[in-house]
Amino acid sequence: MNDRSEPEAAYRPADLTGFATALLTHAGMPADRAACVAERLVEADLLGHTTHGLALCAGYLGEIASGAMAASGEPTVVADYGATAVWDGNRLSGLWLTAKAVDTAAEWARVHGIGSITIRNSHHIGCLAVFLEQAARSGLMVLLASSDPAVRAVAPYGGTTALFTPNPLAVGIPTGGDPILIDVSASITTMGLADRLRKEGKRFPAAWAMDAAGEATDDPAVLIAEPKGTLLPVGGVDHGHKGYALALIIEVLTQALSGFGRADAPTGWGASVWVQVIDPAKFGGLDAFTRQSAFMVESCHANPPRPGGAAVRLPGEQGLARKRAALQEGVRLYPTILPALTSWAERYGVAMPVAIGGAGRA
Amino acid sequence: MNDRSEPEAAYRPADLTGFATALLTHAGMPADRAACVAERLVEADLLGHTTHGLALCAGYLGEIASGAMAASGEPTVVADYGATAVWDGNRLSGLWLTAKAVDTAAEWARVHGIGSITIRNSHHIGCLAVFLEQAARSGLMVLLASSDPAVRAVAPYGGTTALFTPNPLAVGIPTGGDPILIDVSASITTMGLADRLRKEGKRFPAAWAMDAAGEATDDPAVLIAEPKGTLLPVGGVDHGHKGYALALIIEVLTQALSGFGRADAPTGWGASVWVQVIDPAKFGGLDAFTRQSAFMVESCHANPPRPGGAAVRLPGEQGLARKRAALQEGVRLYPTILPALTSWAERYGVAMPVAIGGAGRA
Numbered sequence: 127m128n129d130r131s132e133p134e135a136a137y138r139p140a141d142l143t144g145f146a147t148a149l150l151t152h153a154g155m156p157a158d159r160a161a162c163v164a165e166r167l168v169e170a171d172l173l174g175h176t177t178h179g180l181a182l183c184a185g186y187l188g189e190i191a192s193g194a195m196a197a198s199g200e201p202t203v204v205a206d207y208g209a210t211a212v213w214d215g216n217r218l219s220g221l222w223l224t225a226k227a228v229d230t231a232a233e234w235a236r237v238h239g240i241g242s243i244t245i246r247n248s249h250h251i252g253c254l255a256v257f258l259e260q261a262a263r264s265g266l267m268v269l270l271a272s273s274d275p276a277v278r279a280v281a282p283y284g285g286t287t288a289l290f291t292p293n294p295l296a297v298g299i300p301t302g303g304d305p306i307l308i309d310v311s312a313s314i315t316t317m318g319l320a321d322r323l324r325k326e327g328k329r330f331p332a333a334w335a336m337d338a339a340g341e342a343t344d345d346p347a348v349l350i351a352e353p354k355g356t357l358l359p360v361g362g363v364d365h366g367h368k369g370y371a372l373a374l375i376i377e378v379l380t381q382a383l384s385g386f387g388r389a390d391a392p393t394g395w396g397a398s399v400w401v402q403v404i405d406p407a408k409f410g411g412l413d414a415f416t417r418q419s420a421f422m423v424e425s426c427h428a429n430p431p432r433p434g435g436a437a438v439r440l441p442g443e444q445g446l447a448r449k450r451a452a453l454q455e456g457v458r459l460y461p462t463i464l465p466a467l468t469s470w471a472e473r474y475g476v477a478m479p480v481a482i483g484g485a486g487r488a
Numbered sequence: 489m490n491d492r493s494e495p496e497a498a499y500r501p502a503d504l505t506g507f508a509t510a511l512l513t514h515a516g517m518p519a520d521r522a523a524c525v526a527e528r529l530v531e532a533d534l535l536g537h538t539t540h541g542l543a544l545c546a547g548y549l550g551e552i553a554s555g556a557m558a559a560s561g562e563p564t565v566v567a568d569y570g571a572t573a574v575w576d577g578n579r580l581s582g583l584w585l586t587a588k589a590v591d592t593a594a595e596w597a598r599v600h601g602i603g604s605i606t607i608r609n610s611h612h613i614g615c616l617a618v619f620l621e622q623a624a625r626s627g628l629m630v631l632l633a634s635s636d637p638a639v640r641a642v643a644p645y646g647g648t649t650a651l652f653t654p655n656p657l658a659v660g661i662p663t664g665g666d667p668i669l670i671d672v673s674a675s676i677t678t679m680g681l682a683d684r685l686r687k688e689g690k691r692f693p694a695a696w697a698m699d700a701a702g703e704a705t706d707d708p709a710v711l712i713a714e715p716k717g718t719l720l721p722v723g724g725v726d727h728g729h730k731g732y733a734l735a736l737i738i739e740v741l742t743q744a745l746s747g748f749g750r751a752d753a754p755t756g757w758g759a760s761v762w763v764q765v766i767d768p769a770k771f772g773g774l775d776a777f778t779r780q781s782a783f784m785v786e787s788c789h790a791n792p793p794r795p796g797g798a799a800v801r802l803p804g805e806q807g808l809a810r811k812r813a814a815l816q817e818g819v820r821l822y823p824t825i826l827p828a829l830t831s832w833a834e835r836y837g838v839a840m841p842v843a844i845g846g847a848g849r850a
Contacts, residue, residue, distance in 0.1 A: 207770045209571060210601030239572030240602050244771055267740070285791030285800040297737050299744075306740075308733045314723070332726050340794030360723055360730045361676070364694050368722045369730075371670045371803050374784065375659050378629070378668075382661075382780035385772025389783035408569045409606055410747025418744035421751035422736065429647030432702030438647040441733050 135481035136456030143168045145479045146183050149467065152474035153190040154197035155219070163221045170253035172452045173445035175309075176460040177318030178253035184466040185395075186219070186250070194394050195219060195249040201226075204246075204385070209238040212384050213245045220251030220397045224270070228257050231403040232266055239408030244384035245399040247392075250274070255309035255445065258298025262305030265412045267404040268298040271376040272397045275387040279349070280313045281356040283370035286340045288356045289388075292316050293376040300406065301423050302416035307442025312372035313357040320346040320357065334358055376400070456482045497843035498818030505530045507841045508545050511829065514836035515552040516559035517581070525583045532615035534814045535807035537671075538822040539680030540615035546828040547757070548581070548612070556756050557581060557611040563588075566608075566747070571600040574746050575607045582613030582759045586632070590619050593765040594628055601770030606746035607761040609754070612636070617671035617807065620660025624667030627774045629766040630660040633738040634759045637749040641711070642675045643718040645732035648702045650718045651750075654678050655738035662768065663785050664778035669804025674734035675719040682708040682719065696720055738762070818844045 146164035151157050163186070171179030189195035194217070201213040201223060211230075215223045227243040234241025254270045261268045271294065278288035292311035299306040314334040323330065324346040333342035338353035342363045348355030359369025380398035381387025387398060406415035429438045452458070464478065471478050508526035513519050525548070533541030551557035556579065563575040563585060573592075577585045589605040596603025616632045623630045633656065640650035654673035661668035676696040685692065686708040695704035700715035704725045710717030721731025742760035743749025749760060768777035791800045814820075826840065833840050 205771060205773075207601045210770050212772045238600060239569045240604055242602055242766075242771075246772075267745075282788040282791050282800045284793055284797055285788070286794055287791050289787050289791060297733075297740075299736070299740050306736060308737060310730045310733045314727050314730075334727075340797070360727065362726070364724070365676050365696075365722065367803070368672045368676075371659075371672045372734075374661070374668060374803065375670060377784055378661050378777075378781055382777040382784075383629075383766070383768060383771045385776030385780070387780040387783075388787065389780050404604075404745070406745060408572050409567060409604075409745045410574045410608075411567075414747030415740075415744040418747070418749040418751050419740055421749075422739055422744075425651050425750070426644040426647070429644050429649050429651060431646055432648055435646055435702070438644045441729070441736065 134458045134461070136458050137479050137481055139168050139172060139453060139457055141479040142171070142180060142457060145471075145476065146180060148476040149183065149187060149470055149474055150190075152476060153187050155190070156198055159198070159219065159222050162225055163219050166221045166225065166252060166256045168457070169256040171457050171459060172449040173253075173255055174448045175253045175255060175445075176463070177316065177322060179463075180467070181318075181460065181463050182250070182252055184470060187470050189249065189395060201245065209234050209241055211243045213243060215245045215248030215399075217247060217249050217394075217396065220248040220272075220399065223248050224251050224257055224399055224401065227399065227401040228261055228268060228270070228403065231401050232261055232264075235266060235403040235405040235408070240402065240404055242400070242402040244380065244401070245397075246381070246384035246386035248397045248399055250395050251397045251399055253309070254294050254296035255307055255442070258296060258307045258442075259305060261403065262298035262300045262307070265300050265406065266298075267300065267406060268296075269402040269404070270296045271379050271400045273377055273380045274395070274397050275381055275390070276392045276394055276396055279317055279357050280359055280373060281336065282373075283359055283366040286336065286338060286356070288354060290373040290377060292357060293373045295372065295376060299419055300412070300416055301419040303420065303423070304446050305442065306419065306423070306440050307445060309441070311360075312369045312376055313359055314362060314369070315357060317349075317357070320349050324350070333362065496820045496823070498820050498845065499841050499843055501530055501534060501815060501819055503841040504533070504542060504819060507833075507838065508542060510838040511545065511549060511832055511836055512552075514838060515549050517552070518560055521560070521581065521584050524587055525581050528583045528587065528614060528618045530819070531618040533819050533821060534811040535615070535617055536810045537615040537617060537807075538825070539678065539684060541825075543680075543822065543825045543828070544612070544614055546832060549832050551611065551757060563607065571596050571603055573605045575605060577607045577610030579609060579611050579756075579758065582610040582634075582761065585610050586613050586619055586761055586763065589761065589763040590623060590630060590632070590765065593763050594623055594626075597628060597765040597767040597770070602764060602766050604762070604764040606742065606763070607759075608743070608746035608748035610759045610761055612757050613759045613761055615671070616656050616658035617669055617804070620658060620669045620804075621667060623765065624660035624662045624669070627662050627768065628660075629662065629768060630658075631764040631766070632658045633741050633762045635739050635742045636757070636759050637743050637752070638754045638756055638758055641679055641719050642721055642735060643698065644735075645721055645728040648698065648700060648718070650716060652735040652739060654719060655735050657734065657738060661781055662774070662778055663781040665782065665785070666808050667804065668781065668785070668802050669807060671803070673722075674731045674738055675721055676724060676731070677719060679711075679719070682711050686712070695724065698725075
């Protein structure tokens with residue numbers, strides 16, 4: 127992002143976590159909850175999900191200040207049947223709620239083989255990938271999906287008007303070594319990337335969107351034009367019925383199963399979440415599981431790449447490599463992230479984090 | 489498929505089911521099991537899955553005759569924890585095993601909210617879509633996936649050598665009205681369609697395959713060339729990391745969770761199956777569920793189509809319409825299907841089905 131004469135500033139992850147924790151605590155969040163949220167925001171940056179890490183923090187602080195995100199309180203248990211439950215998130219932080227739901231579902235999975243919780247009326251959940259690694263390293267398979275029933279960005283295949291959110295699906299898979307960490311959406315790209323490219327006057331690498339007249343385009347500006355265009359589902363114009371199907375599955379798991387969704391015309395920045403944890407020990411056994419998943423990892427690595435292409439990677443591999451490097455060398459934040467937090471730091475009297483080795487950007 | 493002077497022959501579904509039941513019974517399958525398999529093969533034809541209906545019957549009869557499919561016997565329960573289980577299918581009919589697993593998981597879901605069974609060492613399971621409708625109409629959400637650990641057709645994204653099968657995922661969703669019936673694979677297209685097009689000298693509608701050198705192509709012949717090409721994952725060359733991720737999820741759910749898969753280098757025509765049934769009544773309630781899913785159906789139907797395009801459909805809608813028509817007017821089988829069964833009918837002394845209204849093709 128910079129030329130070589132001015133290297134991008136790097137920050138210690140712990141400094142960034144402390145900074146975000148302080149901001150969220152000053153905003154009214156209990157300290158342990160603020161730390162939970164801050165750690166997961168920074169974790170997204172560590173893994174390279176630069177649109178879904180600290181980039182979200184200013185937005186969250188604004189939502190707390192306006193009352194749109196509840197800083198404290200507990201979710202309401204709408205239903206609880208031992209291995210399955212529905213929580214009303216009461217517009218609490220989605221990062222905190224999801225972390226809590228993964229932990230709870232993991233306990234249930236250890237008993238029943240599967241634990242599943244759907245959360246309605248949550249605030250935004252950030253980056254699904256950050257909820258996978260710890261559970262996967264402890265031998266559990268984690269499946270997460272989310273949607274925002276108040277937002278529409280993707281049309282059903284064959285249609286032209288937005289109906290779905292991008293609807294991410296994330297899956298953490300134990301392998302005995304580094305876990306496989308999948309985080310894909312049912313649309314080709316995300317709103318976050320579309321916004322960033324549009325603001326920078328850039329285009330998508332291919333026709334990942336559609337204008338309101340139904341023409342595929344690489345121009346992210348169609349998403350804010352009037353009438354609005356849409357993000358194309360996975361598969362695009364050619365085979366977008368596949369992404370459409372995925373979007374429907376995720377809408378149903380997150381909204382229908384939690385009993386609250388688009389039919390209720392909710393407003394505001396929120397999320398509906400589906401959490402499922404599977405314990406391989408209650409199926410064919412963890413060793414038998416990782417024997418297969420590790421074989422899959424080896425087979426992918428051994429696969430001859432396309433001419434001129436990079437070696438075949440597993441999902442999550444690049445993110446974990448980035449994280450290892452960042453833990454050593456510091457996190458190189460996307461340049462717009464810290465400046466967006468300066469006014470909040472001033473407001474709450476929190477010192478901005480200091481870059482390591484060289485002048486900080488902020 | 490025919491010109492208008494010679495309309496395609498139509499058959500009563502019950503006649504086709506009776507015919508296939510008789511063939512499978514003569515081959516050695518218990519009568520009730522033969523009927524279960526025959527009904528599901530014909531159901532696939534009713535829904536329009538013409539490569540995965542009666543088109544499979546001759547292959548199955550050959551496998552029974554050679555001993556590669558066990559005609560009778562029971563699956564072995566490898567593990568059973570109340571809501572989750574692993575069965576060894578002992579190379580019994582995958583259609584029968586899957587039907588039995590869906591029924592069993594449905595019983596468990598009524599108690600625990602979720603029931604999940606993985607089956608290893610099953611014979612081929614046919615068309616996943618046929619296992620959804622009945623359970624979905626009874627208010628249950630059904631999720632199914634399968635892979636064949638002995639077959640490789642799809643490369644990991646960025647690679648050039650086949651590693652995965654197309655790996656279908658099927659989901660049945662209650663709506664109060666017709667259920668949503670999703671059946672998509674993690675590759676853009678299937679082996680069945682590729683074989684059929686190749687034999688007919690036809691091409692894919694777009695670059696759905698890749699040759700062994702890593703070039704995308706619309707030529708299905710690359711799949712049997714030496715060295716072999718591959719089917720492209722969903723998303724193709726542009727964003728095939730999404731289909732790759734789906735393929736991995738399905739490999740893991742079907743093989744790692746059942747404790748048997750590619751690491752064991754199995755041979756023969758088989759399947760690994762993942763079955764999960766969810767009871768919405770043990771989450772937010774069935775009425776709350778269908779309120780959302782029915783709203784989704786209405787919203788998709790109301791979505792303005794692309795210029796010149798058809799109205800937006802829900803997955804399964806066209807199949808259910810085909811089925812309704814076929815139940816009234818008979819099933820119009822793909823022309824190659826019955827001729828492939830003539831020699832089996834002669835061998836077992838079973839009369840070929842008679843077309844309704846006009847000369848039969850067979």
